[in-house]
Structures are given as C-alpha cells and as structure tokens.
Amino acid sequence: MSVNLLPPAFYTRNRQKIMTLLPSGSMAVLFSNEEMIRNGDYYYPYRQNSNFFFLTGIVQEKSILLLCPGHKNPAYREILFIRDNDSMTDLWEGVKLRPEEASAISGITSVRRISEFLKLLDEIAFMSDEIFLDLWPVPKGGAMIQGAEQFGSLFLKTRFPLHKYGRLAPLMQNLRLKKSPEELMAIRSACKLTGRAFDRILHFVKPGVWEYQVEAEMTHEFLSQGARAHAFSPIVANGSNACSLHYTKNRSQCVDGDLLLMDFGAEIALYASDCSRTIPVNGRFTPRQRALYDAVLRIYRRSLGMMVKGISLLQINRMLQTFWEEEHVGLGLYSMADLRKQDPAHPLYKKYFPHTVSHYIGLDVHDVGDREEPLEGGEVVSCEPGIYIPEEGIGLRLENTVLITQAEPIDLMADVPIEADEIEMAMQKRD
Ligand SMILES: [Mn+2]
Known part of the structure; x- marks a missing residue:
C-alpha cells in the first residue's frame, strides 16, 4: 500500500455514496484547503482538507470538486478542477499534478483546469436548484482565519442568491464514521x-x-x-x-x-x-x-x-x-x-x-x-x-x-x- 494514497476505487466509491445522498436537482461544491502562510512568502507544510481528500485523494491546493449526480450529461456529474500548469510554478514550487495524474489518483474522468471553473459552475448551477456546501464547525477558540470553504461558500451565495443551500458536513460525517x-x-x-x-x-x-x-x-x-x-x-x-x-x-x-x-x-x-x-x-x-x-x-x-x-x-x-x-x-x-x-x-x-x-x-x-x-x-x-x-x-x-x-x-x-x-x-x- 502506498503511504500517501489509497486506491482510486476507494475515492470513486466515496463519491458514489455521497451522490446517492444528494437530493435530485442538487449539486455540491467542495474546495481544497489553501496553503497557509507562515510568514512573508513562505507556507506551512500543506495538509489537504479531510473531506476533500476523502472524495478525491488529491493533495494539492486550488482544487475544486463539483458533483451534480442528476446531470443529463454524464461528463458533468463529477468534475475535478485543478491548477493550470505553468513553467514558473513548476520551476519554483515543483511540478503540479497534470490532469491525467489527477484522474489516475481520483478515478474522476472529467478533470478540468481551474480557469474553466466559473464557466462550468454557471452552466451547472443554472440547471440545479439546490447547492450543497461543506463548512466545518467553527473551532472552539473562534476562527481568526477563513478557510477556502468559507470564502467559496460566501462567493457562491453571492453569485447564486436564489438557490437553496444545503449542508454537506452531516452527510460527510456519516460516510467517514x-x-x-x-x-x-x-x-x-x-x-x-x-x-x-x-x-x-x-x-x-x-x-x-x-x-x-x-x-x-x-x-x-x-x-x-x-x-x-x-x-x-x-x-x-x-x-x-x-x-x-x-x-x-x-x-x-x-x-x-x-x-x-x-x-x-x-x-x-x-x-x-x-x-x-x-x-x-x-x-x-x-x-x-x-x-x-x-x-x-x-x-x-x-x-x-x-x-x-x-x-x-x-x-x-x-x-x-x-x-x-x-x-x-x-x-x-x-x-x-x-x-x-x-x-x-x-x-x-x-x-x-x-x-x-x-x-x-x-x-x-x-x-x-x-x-x-x-x-x-x-x-x-x-x-x-x-x-x-x-x-x-x-x-x-x-x-x-x-x-x-x-x-x-x-x-x-x-x-x-x-x-x-x-x-x-x-x-x-x-x-
Ligand atoms: Mn487521543
């Protein structure tokens, strides 16, 4: 067994399970953890959001998972967005996942560039009436820093104010237990x-x-x-x-x-x-x-x-x-x-x-x-x-x-x- 990852069939099964729990006409959007600034231009060691990892196996920042189980087009039922590759990032930070690698890890066929996210989001949201978002409980001491999932949730609610919203966290909790x-x-x-x-x-x-x-x-x-x-x-x-x-x-x-x-x-x-x-x-x-x-x-x-x-x-x-x-x-x-x-x-x-x-x-x-x-x-x-x-x-x-x-x-x-x-x-x- 790899010390870093579980087999893609595991992540695929987890997505199938969460999708059967989503009501018809709904979609879900999950955001990866962002890198946390330590100081200046330096980051703490990266750790993926556990729910995001549970559904994708992807350990990389600036990744988004979009699930729309009832979509007529099978290619739109699960889409993984990953960072665009560019030579400067490859040079300074190391080579980021290529779409085919992300697909092999997660078992997701539709892997897109993050630059395509808004266009596809708008398209899929228009066909859905409920959006499920994954927000973690606020830590006991209160949160000084907002995570990607909080920014993402506020962004979606502003962009689509007339949609119904649902909580993914209780569903994820049951799957992970x-x-x-x-x-x-x-x-x-x-x-x-x-x-x-x-x-x-x-x-x-x-x-x-x-x-x-x-x-x-x-x-x-x-x-x-x-x-x-x-x-x-x-x-x-x-x-x-x-x-x-x-x-x-x-x-x-x-x-x-x-x-x-x-x-x-x-x-x-x-x-x-x-x-x-x-x-x-x-x-x-x-x-x-x-x-x-x-x-x-x-x-x-x-x-x-x-x-x-x-x-x-x-x-x-x-x-x-x-x-x-x-x-x-x-x-x-x-x-x-x-x-x-x-x-x-x-x-x-x-x-x-x-x-x-x-x-x-x-x-x-x-x-x-x-x-x-x-x-x-x-x-x-x-x-x-x-x-x-x-x-x-x-x-x-x-x-x-x-x-x-x-x-x-x-x-x-x-x-x-x-x-x-x-x-x-x-x-x-x-x-
Ligand atoms: Mn203990």
Whole structure:
C-alpha cells in the first residue's frame, strides 16, 4: 500500500455514496484547503482538507470538486478542477499534478483546469436548484482565519442568491464514521509504525535526554519508513509537564526518577493513529508510580471492554466514574467521606481525569462523529484513561487505537508494550 494514497476505487466509491445522498436537482461544491502562510512568502507544510481528500485523494491546493449526480450529461456529474500548469510554478514550487495524474489518483474522468471553473459552475448551477456546501464547525477558540470553504461558500451565495443551500458536513460525517477496508489498512499500518517508534524510544530514553530528542526519535522512525508526518504534534512531557494535557513544547530535560508521558502517532495516507505511553525515565517505576500506573491500566482494560456496539463513547465515559472513584480513593487522592459530600455537577474524579476516555480517529486524529451516538461497529476510536496529579509532578496516560466491531473491540496496538513489567524489561535491555 502506498503511504500517501489509497486506491482510486476507494475515492470513486466515496463519491458514489455521497451522490446517492444528494437530493435530485442538487449539486455540491467542495474546495481544497489553501496553503497557509507562515510568514512573508513562505507556507506551512500543506495538509489537504479531510473531506476533500476523502472524495478525491488529491493533495494539492486550488482544487475544486463539483458533483451534480442528476446531470443529463454524464461528463458533468463529477468534475475535478485543478491548477493550470505553468513553467514558473513548476520551476519554483515543483511540478503540479497534470490532469491525467489527477484522474489516475481520483478515478474522476472529467478533470478540468481551474480557469474553466466559473464557466462550468454557471452552466451547472443554472440547471440545479439546490447547492450543497461543506463548512466545518467553527473551532472552539473562534476562527481568526477563513478557510477556502468559507470564502467559496460566501462567493457562491453571492453569485447564486436564489438557490437553496444545503449542508454537506452531516452527510460527510456519516460516510467517514465507519471505516472501509482500505482505510483500516492505512490505520493499521500507521499503528504499526507508531509501535516501531515506541520500541525505539524504550531503548533511547534515560536520565538527561531531552524531550525534543525523544521527539526526534519518533520523527526519524516515521520519516525513514516513508510516512510523511506525525498525525498531530507529538506530546513529549517529563514530570509535571504532563499535567498540561496538550503540552507540545518538548523542550525540557528528562529527569532521573520522573515519568515521561508521550502522546504521538504516525500518519499514513492521511489517516491517523493515536498512542500514549508513560515510562519511567530511569527504567524503573517507584512503588507510587507503579500503583498509579496499574490503576490507569485497570481503567484502560475496563474501558476497552465497554467499547461494544450499542453504547456511546460519552456513555462509557460516564460509566467509568465509579471505577475512577474507587481507584482514586485507593490511591489516597480523596476519601469516601469527601465523595459523600461532592457536588454531582463537579465530581471530584474530574480533578484527576479532566478529559474523556475516547474520541473517534480517522483522517483527523480527533475525527468527525457524534460521541453521544451509540457505536455500531466499524468505527475507530481511542481508549485513553489518564491520571494527573500536579502536586506530585505526575501526569500519566495510556492510549491505544481501537477498532469497534460487531463483537469484541480489536485493539490495533495490542502488540505495543503496555504492562509496567514489559516496559521495565524492555528498558533494561538498553546499553
Ligand atoms: Mn487521543
């Protein structure tokens, strides 16, 4: 399997699925991500819009997909627009996709130049009465920068004010939720590569190494196996750094006696894997660290067992409360008496486990999907309990990527060491 792409039949099937969901007389327009300016005339590494990639496999800016399933002319039912080729772009930025290449990747026969977009858009829009657009939810912190899909939507609504408009996002979410065999192959190989990086780390970490050196070990393993990137900025957090849940600075030194928390994952064909491990910097857990570790591992096993058809991810999270309370009391974090007095709206366990135990995984590490919806089988999710005690300088999380099935869940990282003894043993084998 290519580390960058899935076979064209996959993208073709996805387009067919979305087209059967579109009402008759409608069309859909999807915009690729634009390049993001870093500074001056330099850009951040390019990442395609996940929905656009899901329907085309095209990883190039300034691309547009136009779908019009009911069009009388079969050549107008799906059209991919790509940048015009010119020698200056080829010279400065590298050779952009040629129409025949874009066609081979996506399985789309009608590939046109972006300079032809308006003419064809006007023509097809005139024959349609509803236009479906793909807008993402506004990020929690608010959006300072508008993406191509927002510009595109405003442009279309101004150009065709009398059309009806529909939302593509909920339809796309349903298509992306349950993974197809091709997607599972990509996710499985991303998981495997992540496991290889962890093996490397077990032999590398010792007192005095720097968090960024651990990150470099991960990156080395990913890139040397042909993966383009990390699925997300890796967290490499020594000691109390791990109490900041999304710590990605990775600039501290690893200290003898501390724990090191790592949350990382390789990306294959734009599909993510997500893994967290917490290891003792010197290769041996202290009794207290071991007690905390084993408590989190027990919750891990319990959560994994709950990940079956018919239950929702947030329901699992709520069902864990009493188990957390039991473990926390056992660890002396609070007492039964404290529990009896707790405010149900702000339960005590949240202080030591402020996040939730699972999210969907796919083209995005925090993938689309409603976490209140019962699982049906076919989804890929994380299983990630943790415990964070700033006053002890400890943050500890264990996480694997898991496939939900019709029966028992399949742990896609089952062969990545997770037992405290296995970790210690592997670390003793260092030179
Ligand atoms: Mn995760």
